[in-house]
Amino acid sequence: MKGPVYLNEKTGVVVIGATGREASQVIRESETLYPGIVKAGVTPGKGGSTELPVPVFDTLSQSLQDPKIGNSINTALIYVPPVSVLDAVMECLDGGIKVIYVITEHVPIRDSEIIYQEKVRRGAVIVGGTSLGCFVPSVGRIGAIGGKDPSIAFKAGGLVIISKSGGLTVTTAEMFRRRGWGTYCALAIGGDIISNTTYADVLAELKDDPNVKGVVMLGEPGGSYEEQAAEMIQAGGFNKPVAAFISGRFQERMPEGVAFGHAGAIVERGMGKASDKIARLEVAGKNHPVKVAFYYHELVSAIESLGVPRDFEDSVTDHVKPLYSTIS
Amino acid sequence: MKLYEHEALESIYKKYKIPSPRFVFATEPNDKVREFVEKEPAVVIKSMVLVGKRGKAGAVKVVSDKVQAIDVFKDLASREVYGEKSIGALVAEKLDIKKEFYLSVTYSTKDRAPAIIFSEHGGMDVEDINPSLIHTHVVKDVRSVYPYQIRNFLVEIGFSDSDLLRPLSELIVNVYNAFWQTEARLLEINPLVVAQVADKKKLVAADAVVLLDDDASVSPAVRYGARGGMGRPLTQREQDAILIDQGDHRGKAGSYVELDGDVALMTFGGGGSTVTAETAIEAGLRIANLTDIGGNPPAEKMYKIARIILSKPGLKAVLVCGGTASNTRIDVTLGEGLAKALDDMKAEGKLNPDLVWVVRRSGPEYVKGLRMLHECFVRNGIRGEIYDSQLPITEAPLRLRELMIKHIAYKPEDIA
Numbered sequence: 001m002k003g004p005v006y007l008n009e010k011t012g013v014v015v016i017g018a019t020g021r022e023a024s025q026v027i028r029e030s031e032t033l034y035p036g037i038v039k040a041g042v043t044p045g046k047g048g049s050t051e052l053p054v055p056v057f058d059t060l061s062q063s064l065q066d067p068k069i070g071n072s073i074n075t076a077l078i079y080v081p082p083v084s085v086l087d088a089v090m091e092c093l094d095g096g097i098k099v100i101y102v103i104t105e106h107v108p109i110r111d112s113e114i115i116y117q118e119k120v121r122r123g124a125v126i127v128g129g130t131s132l133g134c135f136v137p138s139v140g141r142i143g144a145i146g147g148k149d150p151s152i153a154f155k156a157g158g159l160v161i162i163s164k165s166g167g168l169t170v171t172t173a174e175m176f177r178r179r180g181w182g183t184y185c186a187l188a189i190g191g192d193i194i195s196n197t198t199y200a201d202v203l204a205e206l207k208d209d210p211n212v213k214g215v216v217m218l219g220e221p222g223g224s225y226e227e228q229a230a231e232m233i234q235a236g237g238f239n240k241p242v243a244a245f246i247s248g249r250f251q252e253r254m255p256e257g258v259a260f261g262h263a264g265a266i267v268e269r270g271m272g273k274a275s276d277k278i279a280r281l282e283v284a285g286k287n288h289p290v291k292v293a294f295y296y297h298e299l300v301s302a303i304e305s306l307g308v309p310r311d312f313e314d315s316v317t318d319h320v321k322p323l324y325s326t327i328s
Numbered sequence: 329m330k331l332y333e334h335e336a337l338e339s340i341y342k343k344y345k346i347p348s349p350r351f352v353f354a355t356e357p358n359d360k361v362r363e364f365v366e367k368e369p370a371v372v373i374k375s376m377v378l379v380g381k382r383g384k385a386g387a388v389k390v391v392s393d394k395v396q397a398i399d400v401f402k403d404l405a406s407r408e409v410y411g412e413k414s415i416g417a418l419v420a421e422k423l424d425i426k427k428e429f430y431l432s433v434t435y436s437t438k439d440r441a442p443a444i445i446f447s448e449h450g451g452m453d454v455e456d457i458n459p460s461l462i463h464t465h466v467v468k469d470v471r472s473v474y475p476y477q478i479r480n481f482l483v484e485i486g487f488s489d490s491d492l493l494r495p496l497s498e499l500i501v502n503v504y505n506a507f508w509q510t511e512a513r514l515l516e517i518n519p520l521v522v523a524q525v526a527d528k529k530k531l532v533a534a535d536a537v538v539l540l541d542d543d544a545s546v547s548p549a550v551r552y553g554a555r556g557g558m559g560r561p562l563t564q565r566e567q568d569a570i571l572i573d574q575g576d577h578r579g580k581a582g583s584y585v586e587l588d589g590d591v592a593l594m595t596f597g598g599g600g601s602t603v604t605a606e607t608a609i610e611a612g613l614r615i616a617n618l619t620d621i622g623g624n625p626p627a628e629k630m631y632k633i634a635r636i637i638l639s640k641p642g643l644k645a646v647l648v649c650g651g652t653a654s655n656t657r658i659d660v661t662l663g664e665g666l667a668k669a670l671d672d673m674k675a676e677g678k679l680n681p682d683l684v685w686v687v688r689r690s691g692p693e694y695v696k697g698l699r700m701l702h703e704c705f706v707r708n709g710i711r712g713e714i715y716d717s718q719l720p721i722t723e724a725p726l727r728l729r730e731l732m733i734k735h736i737a738y739k740p741e742d743i744a
Contacts, residue, residue, distance in 0.1 A: 083545050106543040109435065110511050113470055116440050132654075147654030148692060152717070165599020167622075171651030175720050191598075193513070194440050220602070223437035247602045250609040295610070296603045297720035320723070322713035324702040327684065327731060 003139040004185050004206060005099065005125060012039045012072035013142060014063050014097075016080055016088045018056055019043040022103075023079035026144045027052050033150065034140030038077075039069045060095045075099040077133070077142055085129065086111040093122050102128030102196070103143055112194040119196055127197045130190030132166025135173070137183055145188060146170055157182015157311030158213025159303070162202050164191035164220050172216055172299065179300050180310035184211045191220055199229035203238040214241040214308035216299055219277055221248035226277040230284040241289040241306035244281050245296050248274040329540045329548040329555055330378045334418050336536035339551075344506035346499065346517075348533050351420035357401045361419055365397045370422040373397065375404040375414040378555075380537070381453070385409045390422055413561065423532055427489075428519035430454060430462070431500065432537075433507040442467040442507065444478070444500060448488065450519040470508065475501050491529065492522065499531050511544035565636050569619075572632045579625025579656070581633040589614030591728070592637050594666070596621050596650025596689070600721060604649045608725040612740025613647075613732075616640050624656040630665025638673065638680075645684040645732050649724045652717045653691025662689060663700030674708045684731050685712025688724035711735070 002009040017023050018041025027038050031053045038054050040063040047058030057063040064070045076092040078085060078101060085107045092100050102115075107129040119126045127134070133143015137156040145166065146153055153174035159181050163169040166188040173183050185206070189197050199217055206212050215238075219226040226246060232238060252273055284290045291302040331340075334353035341348045352364045353376065365371055375387035382388050387409045391397040397419070405417035430450030436443035444465040449457050463485040467473055475497035482493060499520075507515040516537040523532050540548040549555070554562075554570065562570070569584035591613045595601035601620040608615050617637060621630070638646070648662065673679040687701060698714050705712060713731065715724065732738035 082543060108511055108543050108545050109513060109541045110470075110508065110544070113435070113441065117470065144654050147652075152652060152690075163599065165597070165602075167597035167651050167654075168599030168603065170654065171600060171717075171721055174652055174717055178718065193435050193437060195437075218599070220599075225437060228438070245603075247599070247606050250606045295607055295726075296722040300720075320715065320719040322715050322719075323698060324705070324714040325712075326702070326705045327711040327713060327735060 003136045004209060006127065006185065006187055006205075007075075007134045007136045007139055007142050009139055011037060011075050011099075011139070011142070012069070013037055013075045013077050014039060014060065014073045015041045015054075016060065016076055016078045016092065017043060017084075018052060018054075018079070019046045019049065020079055022144070023077075024052055026079075027054060029144075029148055030141060037140045037142070039063075039073050040066070060091050060097075064095055073097070075101070075142070077101045077103065078128075079103050082106045082108065083111075086114060089115050089126070090118065093118055093124060098124045100124060100126045101131050101133055101142055102126065102190070103131055103133065104128075105130045107192065109193055112192055112196075116194050116196055125197065127187065128190040129192045129196075130166075132169060132188035132190075134188070135169075135183065135186040143188075145186065146173075153177055154186070155182040155312070157184060158211065158308065159183050160202070160206060160212050160215045161186040161218070162199050162215065163188055163218035165218060166190075168218050172218060175297065175300060176216070176303070180312055181214075181303060181308065182311040184209075184213070191222070193223060195223070195225060198225040200225070200232045200237075203229060203232060207238050207240075212240055214243065214303055214306060216303065217242055217244040219244060219246040219274075221246075221251055221274045221277070222272055224272065227280045230277075230280040230290070233288050233290055234284040239288070241291075241303070241308050243291050243293060243299050243302035243306060245293045245299050246274045246277045246281070247296070249278070329542055329552060331536075331538040331540065331548075331552065332376050332378065332415065333374065333536045334376060334416075335552060336538040340506050340510055340515075340538060341533060341536060344502045344509075346502050346506060346533050347531060348536070349420040349423055351418055353416055353418045354401075354405070355416040356405060357398045361401055362398065364419055365394050365401075368421050371397055372420045372422050373400050373404050374418045374420070375407055375409050376416045376418055377409045377412045377414050379410045379412045382409055387414070392422075423521055423523040423534060424525070425519075425521045425534075426524055426529065427522040428534075429522070430457065430518045431503060431520045432514065432516035432518070433504050433512070434514040434516075436464070436466060439466045442470060442504070444481075444504060446482075446485070446500070454516075454518065467504070473501055473504050489522075492531065495531055510538075511541045512538055513541050514539040565617075565639065569633060569636050572629050576629070579621075579623035579629060581621045581625040581629035583618075583620045584633065584636060585618040586640070587615055587617055589616045590642050590644040591732075592616045592640065592643050592646045593619055594621070594634065594637055594646065594648040595619055596653065596656065596661075598622070600649070600651040603722055604647065604725060607722040608647060608728075610743060611725050611729045612743055613645075613725060613729060614741060616643055621650075621661070622653075622656060624653075625661065625665075627660050627665035627668065630661045631669045634666045634669035635673065638669070639678075643680060643683060644736060644738060645686075645728055646712075647725055647728050648685065648687040648689065649721065650689050650691070651721055653689075656691055657693050658689055658691045658697030659693040659700060661697070662687070663693075663697035667701055667704035670704055670708055670710065679708065679710075681709055682736065683710070683712075684728065684735055685710055686724050686728040686731065687712065687714040688717075688719055688721060689715075690717035
């Protein structure tokens with residue numbers, strides 16, 4: 001089968017909250033770029049609407065019972081307001097959907113916790129909240145990731161990009177694409193405290209996938225998901241090259257008491273700070289192919305030095321000149 | 329959002345039956361404070377600030393002399409603690425402390441679940457407690473937590489005082505319920521004291537740290553008022569910035585945190601903004617602010633935030649930097665909003681001509697947007713360089729550093 005569990009040639013998407021501003025734009029764009037991935041939309045009260053290029057239903061259950069498309073739906077993309085996310089996720093889980101993306105930002109932590117416990121109980125895959133979606137150039141995309149013209153950033157290759165920040169997922173794909181590396185799968189996992197899909201979850205999922213040539217991991221302060229990935233690699237759970245960049249060291253230089261740190265840092269004493277995450281990954285790097293970039297753009301040289309082969313010819317090699325200059 | 333201690337005591341501890349000392353909060357030593365001091369043999373007075381480690385800063389004092397107590401109250405109610413101005417002081421009964429425990433409830437990302445953290449060795453900073461003396465009970469089923477589970481946990485960790493087993497287990501469940509029902513991120517009691525009251529031992533929460541989830545189903549800002557994350561009141565620019573997004577949900581331009589430096593940041597997207605600020609700092613640039621603009625704001629929002637960012641005195645340079653936007657229109661934000669702000673500031677004589685600029689941006693209509701901004705630079709005599717996404721995002725601050733050293737003899741900070 002082409003593509004990982006997150007997005008593959010069998011993926012059929014139902015969008016929950018489909019007629020909202022952002023969701024309807026994403027559906028139109030995605031159907032233009034990669035027709036056929038989105039099968040249906042759901043918005044209570046908008047059933048039967050023809051405003052979208054896919055059929056719209058009042059309930060998820062109706063879409064799953066539709067004789068034409070019902071059987072092809074196996075993935076949900078959630079765009080409802082924060083306080084409705086728990087309801088939407090439960091609707092999907094109860095409908096038997098096993099892969100769910102929560103795009104919504106600012107989901108209450110308490111709801112995220114209930115969602116996580118339900119996900120574990122039912123053995124589902126949930127990405128997010130605050131995910132931007134997933135891009136698999138050989139298959140297509142889920143969500144807004146890459147915008148109207150994803151070809152600037154995405155070309156098929158061997159890298160897996162995992163990032164809490166959605167914007168940086170695309171920025172990173174583009175930086176590598178301009179220097180000869182393509183993407184196998186880019187996944188914006190979101191930066192919520194309770195994350196349903198962590199770096200370690202993705203590494204475990206993809207550890208035996210022959211398409212993966214290397215991983216680029218973008219981390220942030222707070223929580224311990226980066227450390228968990230480092231521990232997993234160190235324990236032999238993932239053997240392919242991993243280049244990591246952890247942002248947020250500067251927050252440690254802010255004045256005493258500044259409330260940047262996450263509550264999680266208190267639990268896992270010494271964990272949560274960017275510098276601790278970096279140190280933990282560097283320890284894993286002693287006996288495993290792991291490199292931590294000091295500057296974000298040094299991820300490129302890290303991937304190169306780890307021996308991940310380029311997928312195509314360099315498009316940028318020289319010192320980049322400004323488009324415009326008014327200073328001499 | 330972090331609550332002041334008196335807010336936590338008044339609105340959360342009372343409701344969830346978490347025992348606290350008798351107390352009065354006031355902004356000045358009023359009649360209530362005087363009455364309270366008269367009645368108590370000795371009192372504890374604390375500055376009400378959001379910053380932690382008040383004790384170490386001398387902002388917590390025990391006083392038994394009644395006249396002195398009023399002076400101490402005056403001092404602590406108005407002093408600055410680590411640069412944060414007190415909003416008042418809290419005066420509480422002095423407890424006869426026999427033991428000090430540590431108790432908190434927060435989310436553990438390791439377990440992706442709420443965790444109850446307890447130590448019999450409280451009273452000091454949690455970081456200073458020997459890790460082997462701190463015990464964690466992970467809440468596996470968030471909707472059913474009973475005291476018996478906590479008693480099992482306490483027995484398992486060898487909790488020494490069997491008289492306290494039942495009251496402590498019940499108190500911990502109350503604290504957990506407060507955490508869960510108020511949608512907190514952290515509820516910390518340090519110390520949780522065992523106090524001698526007449527011939528009885530009593531558990532009393534002698535401090536209250538409560539961090540509420542900003543994304544809670546009812547926003548804490550509605551109940552407690554908006555509050556900056558910097559442990560200080562908002563500056564005028566920060567307040568002005570908040571107004572930009574109020575009542576207008578098209579994109580987000582109103583995030584602005586003011587810092588001491590001289591390099592203004594106009595950065596886009598959460599991740600992009602963070603790595604840009606980070607690189608600027610690592611490169612020794614003293615940044616003047618943090619910001620995070622995104623979600624395709626209209627030109628007028630960009631106009632307003634640009635003017636706020638550029639109004640800070642003493643700026644030497646500006647970095648306009650973002651990744652390849654998926655959604656945000658570059659012609660609208662940079663070509664219209666930012667350019668108009670620069671045109672108007674120039675016309676009003678408020679544009680500093682010595683500023684050095686670096687722009688790095690891509691996304692929808694970027695060719696047009698960057699060209700429009702360039703034309704604006706030319707007509708206003710602004711000095712700088714404009715890049716698209718061929719330049720890796722974090723090379724932009726390094727490029728700005730080079731230009732500043734070359735053109736204005738800037739001396740970057742030595743970070744290492």
